[in-house]
Amino acid sequence: MDVLKNSALAILAFLLPSCQINYIAKSAYSQFSLMSSQVSLEDALNDPKLTADQKRKIQLAKKAREFAENDLALKPTKNYTKFVSLDRPYVTYVVNAAPKWKLETYKWRYPIIGAMPYKGFFNETDAKVEEAELQKKDLDTYMRGVSAYSTLGWFKDPILSSMLRYKDYDLVNTIIHETVHATLFIKHEADFNERMAMFIGNKGAELFYQKEEGPDSLTLLNVKNENADDKLFSEWLSGRLKSLDEWYKKLPPNEQSENSRQQQFAQIQKEFENEMLPKMKTESYKKFHTLKLNNARLLVYRTYMQDLADFEKLYEKNGRDFKKFIMTCKGLEGEKDPAAVLKSLAQ
Numbered sequence: 001m002d003v004l005k006n007s008a009l010a011i012l013a014f015l016l017p018s019c020q021i022n023y024i025a026k027s028a029y030s031q032f033s034l035m036s037s038q039v040s041l042e043d044a045l046n047d048p049k050l051t052a053d054q055k056r057k058i059q060l061a062k063k064a065r066e067f068a069e070n071d072l073a074l075k076p077t078k079n080y081t082k083f084v085s086l087d088r089p090y091v092t093y094v095v096n097a098a099p100k101w102k103l104e105t106y107k108w109r110y111p112i113i114g115a116m117p118y119k120g121f122f123n124e125t126d127a128k129v130e131e132a133e134l135q136k137k138d139l140d141t142y143m144r145g146v147s148a149y150s151t152l153g154w155f156k157d158p159i160l161s162s163m164l165r166y167k168d169y170d171l172v173n174t175i176i177h178e179t180v181h182a183t184l185f186i187k188h189e190a191d192f193n194e195r196m197a198m199f200i201g202n203k204g205a206e207l208f209y210q211k212e213e214g215p216d217s218l219t220l221l222n223v224k225n226e227n228a229d230d231k232l233f234s235e236w237l238s239g240r241l242k243s244l245d246e247w248y249k250k251l252p253p254n255e256q257s258e259n260s261r262q263q264q265f266a267q268i269q270k271e272f273e274n275e276m277l278p279k280m281k282t283e284s285y286k287k288f289h290t291l292k293l294n295n296a297r298l299l300v301y302r303t304y305m306q307d308l309a310d311f312e313k314l315y316e317k318n319g320r321d322f323k324k325f326i327m328t329c330k331g332l333e334g335e336k337d338p339a340a341v342l343k344s345l346a347q
Contacts, residue, residue, distance in 0.1 A: 024111070030122035031155065034091070037084050038158045044083035057164045057171055058083060064175040067208050072176065072200070073323040075153075075183040080175060082158040090145030091162050092120040093127035097139045098295035101256055103245040105299050106139060113152065114187035117303060120149065140294035148174050150181035157182075169223050172208050177201030184330050191303045192338045196329060198304050199311035202227045207322075225281040233285055234308040236276050240268050241302055265293040307339070313346035 041062060045055050065080040096118050097106035105117035121127040131141045147162040163171060180197040206227060209220040244264060273289035318324040332338040
């Protein structure tokens with residue numbers, strides 16, 4: 001880290017509560033430890049401890065990065081030009097939270113990137129401690145392991161061994177998704193950022209396999225089917241979450257009970273199982289009706305999935321030209337409500 005960044009962190013230390021300083025310091029240490037263990041892709045490909053399939057996926061990730069930059073007009077970076085072998089299944093553990101009687105994300109505030117609806121930890125125990133503290137505040141929580149993340153261009157993100165457990169086209173999707181974050185990230189707008197990356201990752205993976213394997217590719221068919229299921233789920237979920245939000249707002253405080261809440265979650269899952277699951281072409285959402293739902297977990301879906309159709313409409317309106325599409329999205333950086341402006345542009 002250069003002198004300027006060191007100075008910025010020193011100034012921030014006087015502005016942040018001690019718990020936030022400790023969190024940032026611990027995260028920074030873990031990030032630098034991770035970066036210090038990276039090796040070149042050439043060294044990784046010559047490493048006898050890696051399997052032939054892992055090495056093939058490293059090559060695939062490299063090709064996906066080049067495609068994202070050259071064909072999708074995403075920002076050229078030095079990301080995914082190094083490799084890190086982890087000693088754990090996930091690189092980070094993420095905690096989400098929400099009030100029990102309001103469909104609203106609990107947000108953490110960070111220097112530079114602003115308010116975010118999740119908090120990440122390199123150590124699983126630290127994530128569990130955070131989750132327990134949030135539960136003491138009577139909040140819904142959801143914790144999960146994460147195999148990849150973006151540092152938004154602050155560091156050179158490596159290919160991680162945890163990413164090599166993905167299916168091929170999920171790996172391609174992830175590389176494109178995270179490259180979107182390095183290209184465009186609007187402060188305080190996590191939902192918009194994630195939905196945009198979700199859409200571009202899905203569409204980009206489709207175009208990648210169309211180029212690599214041709215229009216009759218079985219992989220391309222699988223990608224298209226998964227993208228179709230994402231679109232179907234997104235449209236359905238958007239409606240269900242709006243209905244649940246209205247229910248919370250109309251429910252009198254004296255009628256609030258955990259049983260009534262669980263009935264709402266059960267009804268959502270029953271509707272999915274009976275009406276939506278038979279329409280699905282893949283197994284992407286086959287477990288949704290069996291999950292233990294709460295507001296925090298549902299809001300993770302909303303962050304990534306709600307109203308993806310607006311991006312699809314804008315993409316079509318730009319003549320399916322990714323360069324034009326990306327430039328239009330970048331034009332939303334200064335907007336107070338980029339999602340609302342996106343919706344108006346997509347009409």
